[in-house]
Amino acid sequence: MNWVVWRQYRAQGAIALALLAAFTAVALWQGLEVASQWHSLVATCAGNSGCLRQGDLIRGVANGVPYLTLAVPVALGALCGAPLVAGELESRTSDFAWSQSVTRTRWLAAKTGWLLLGAAVCGGVVAVLVTWWSGPENAQLANTFITPQYDTQGIVPIGYAVFAVALGIAAGAVARRTLPAIAVVFAGFIGLRYVIDDFVRPYFMTAVTTYFHLTGPGVSPPGAAWMLSQGMVSPTGQVVSFAVPDMYGGVLPASCQNLLPSLGPVKGGNQSMNAVYSCLQARGWRGFVTYQPASRWWAFQGIETGIYVLLAAALIAVAFVIVRRRDA
Amino acid sequence: MSERRAARGQAAGASEGHSAGMAIETRALSKRYRRASALTDCTISVPEGRLSALIGPNGAGKTTLLRILAGMASPTAGAAAVLGDTPRQDPSFLAEVGFLAQEIPLYRRFTPEDHIRIGAHMNARWDATLARTRLEELRIPLDQRVGTLSGGQRAQVALALTLAKRPRLLLLDEPVAALDPLARRHFLATLTTALADAEGGLTVVLSSHLVTDLERICDHVVLLSRSRVQLCGDIDSLLAEHKVLIGPQKDTLPIERTHQVVQAVRTARQSSLLVRTNGPVIDPAYQAEDVTFEELVLAYMGADEASPARHLTTVGED
Numbered sequence: 001m002n003w004v005v006w007r008q009y010r011a012q013g014a015i016a017l018a019l020l021a022a023f024t025a026v027a028l029w030q031g032l033e034v035a036s037q038w039h040s041l042v043a044t045c046a047g048n049s050g051c052l053r054q055g056d057l058i059r060g061v062a063n064g065v066p067y068l069t070l071a072v073p074v075a076l077g078a079l080c081g082a083p084l085v086a087g088e089l090e091s092r093t094s095d096f097a098w099s100q101s102v103t104r105t106r107w108l109a110a111k112t113g114w115l116l117l118g119a120a121v122c123g124g125v126v127a128v129l130v131t132w133w134s135g136p137e138n139a140q141l142a143n144t145f146i147t148p149q150y151d152t153q154g155i156v157p158i159g160y161a162v163f164a165v166a167l168g169i170a171a172g173a174v175a176r177r178t179l180p181a182i183a184v185v186f187a188g189f190i191g192l193r194y195v196i197d198d199f200v201r202p203y204f205m206t207a208v209t210t211y212f213h214l215t216g217p218g219v220s221p222p223g224a225a226w227m228l229s230q231g232m233v234s235p236t237g238q239v240v241s242f243a244v245p246d247m248y249g250g251v252l253p254a255s256c257q258n259l260l261p262s263l264g265p266v267k268g269g270n271q272s273m274n275a276v277y278s279c280l281q282a283r284g285w286r287g288f289v290t291y292q293p294a295s296r297w298w299a300f301q302g303i304e305t306g307i308y309v310l311l312a313a314a315l316i317a318v319a320f321v322i323v324r325r326r327d328a
Numbered sequence: 329m330s331e332r333r334a335a336r337g338q339a340a341g342a343s344e345g346h347s348a349g350m351a352i353e354t355r356a357l358s359k360r361y362r363r364a365s366a367l368t369d370c371t372i373s374v375p376e377g378r379l380s381a382l383i384g385p386n387g388a389g390k391t392t393l394l395r396i397l398a399g400m401a402s403p404t405a406g407a408a409a410v411l412g413d414t415p416r417q418d419p420s421f422l423a424e425v426g427f428l429a430q431e432i433p434l435y436r437r438f439t440p441e442d443h444i445r446i447g448a449h450m451n452a453r454w455d456a457t458l459a460r461t462r463l464e465e466l467r468i469p470l471d472q473r474v475g476t477l478s479g480g481q482r483a484q485v486a487l488a489l490t491l492a493k494r495p496r497l498l499l500l501d502e503p504v505a506a507l508d509p510l511a512r513r514h515f516l517a518t519l520t521t522a523l524a525d526a527e528g529g530l531t532v533v534l535s536s537h538l539v540t541d542l543e544r545i546c547d548h549v550v551l552l553s554r555s556r557v558q559l560c561g562d563i564d565s566l567l568a569e570h571k572v573l574i575g576p577q578k579d580t581l582p583i584e585r586t587h588q589v590v591q592a593v594r595t596a597r598q599s600s601l602l603v604r605t606n607g608p609v610i611d612p613a614y615q616a617e618d619v620t621f622e623e624l625v626l627a628y629m630g631a632d633e634a635s636p637a638r639h640l641t642t643v644g645e646d
Contacts, residue, residue, distance in 0.1 A: 102451075
């Protein structure tokens with residue numbers, strides 16, 4: 001069966017290889033430029049971290065490279081995953097393939113196995129290049145848990161690619177037609193990314209919360225941490241965010257509320273706010289920051305990759321059951 | 329007693345599966361889809377070494393039957409034994425059965441040579457030389473994309489590939505339907521040559537609408553109509569068993585009592601009854617004539633259509 005898979009996919013493989021080579025060339029060319037800029041920046045700033053963070057890195061044509069990474073899984077899922085079963089059913093070549101002396105299970109295992117491996121390699125190569133290329137930029141960033149840093153670097157792109165391809169295969173097996181399966185790849189991948197980015201990823205691990213005195217200096221988490229929320233909390237547990245402009249209305253104790261400057265351009269600036277903070281401090285209020293420490297970056301990558309790979313495994317299982325059981 | 333009946337007796341004797349010498353045996357095979365029934369209570373047997381014609385109107389269940397026998401689809405009820413084995417997804421079963429679907433499924437962008445090599449990687453038993461020789465004899469280019477070949481050439485490529493498996497049973501689903509008469513003749517010639525070469529080791533079931541083609545090459549028939557088997561057996565025995573009785577218009581009851589009337593055509597002056605005889609016809613009022621294969625097929629195809637009297641068709645007045 002391996003030779004059969006090679007014969008069927010060698011054209012796609014050659015195209016993928018050519019695209020990877022082109023991408024590698026661009027990433028190397030631009031990445032080396034960025035790296036040299038970074039080195040001169042390091043020399044100029046002489047250890048001043050503020051200077052390093054503000055220094056300009058010109059990334060030129062490769063500016064969109066990270067986003068391009070996110071297209072890799074969708075392209076693989078739509079162009080290779082979706083037609084894997086559905087394309088054969090549509091052209092009826094399944095009748096040829098499935099009437100040879102190879103069971104459908106083995107046929108699907110060979111095709112699926114090689115394609116998923118190919119997807120993982122494509123996703124991995126692109127991720128390695130982008131990770132290397134983004135090194136200087138990462139050093140400048142306060143937060144590398146955000147798009148397009150977190151989801152174009154490390155190992156999650158491998159999980160994305162494997163998932164999108166598995167989604168294409170399973171959708172094609174269920175729908176028996178390529179076009180609807182391609183639509184499912186787009187909708188499913190973008191939809192799942194949205195759900196996990198916004199609603200699941202912040203809770204991969206219990207966030208760290210640090211409290212501080214309202215009158216003292218604020219606390220900022222060390223390194224490129226992922227700040228989830230910050231604000232003030234009352235002794236009874238009432239939370240007020242710093243972020244909302246008219247935040248304090250009705251929540252603060254009346255005596256402190258009265259000290260608030262009127263809304264609009266704040267008169268007296270920090271000084272009048274300081275009065276409010278002292279008032280709150282005296283009544284047991286505290287400031288807090290909730291964040292995911294920078295040190296958890298790889299753990300998060302591992303968890304997210306695991307989720308996508310597990311979902312991919314479930315989808316592949318569905319494809320196997322359908323191809324084995326359903327009448328051809 | 330006909331060979332066919334003898335075979336049936338054998339089948340009834342064997343409680344499970346395979347009787348000796350049978351390539352195909354099915355018992356009350358049924359396939360239901362959500363709404364309609366594609367195959368109902370299909371009980372047939374095809375002896376080894378035969379070339380069996382599978383005939384029936386469109387939608388009669390021919391494709392369903394062939395796909396079940398090939399292990400591509402599973403029945404909702406009943407059982408099938410193909411070469412003594414239940415059709416299933418298993419390399420040893422699949423190796424014995426060659427199946428050629430109606431659409432002549434081939435990879436359009438691959439060459440015949442690609443297909444031959446794919447077959448070599450997907451079959452433990454594979455006669456690549458046989459396929460190449462056959463195609464070279466037919467002057468079909470091995471290195472040209474299948475999509476650029478003519479319909480007749482594609483069908484020949486598909487048949488050569490199916491034969492390269494060296495199957496013991498070949499199931500062909502209307503392979504000549506789309507071919508011009510010459511290509512059809514070439515295709516059937518390849519088929520009969522293969523049968524002769526196999527010296528009894530190959531059984532073929534060929535579905536087609538072209539009764540004259542089938543009559544020329546087949547020695548066995550399975551006739552389906554409205555998802556049911558109407559006729560199954562050795563063609564020569566069936567032709568010997570059936571007679572057209574021509575006689576007076578009235579009083580066909582004595583005939584109906586002894587013989588099974590398949591089709592009755594009545595005009596004002598006379599009745600013409602196509603009957604499956606049960607012993608000799610002794611009524612002097614009737615003149616017995618032989619039936620042709622085509623008459624037989626048409627009678628059984630239409631047999632299910634007349635509503636109140638199930639097997640009778642009335643033409644003419646009164």
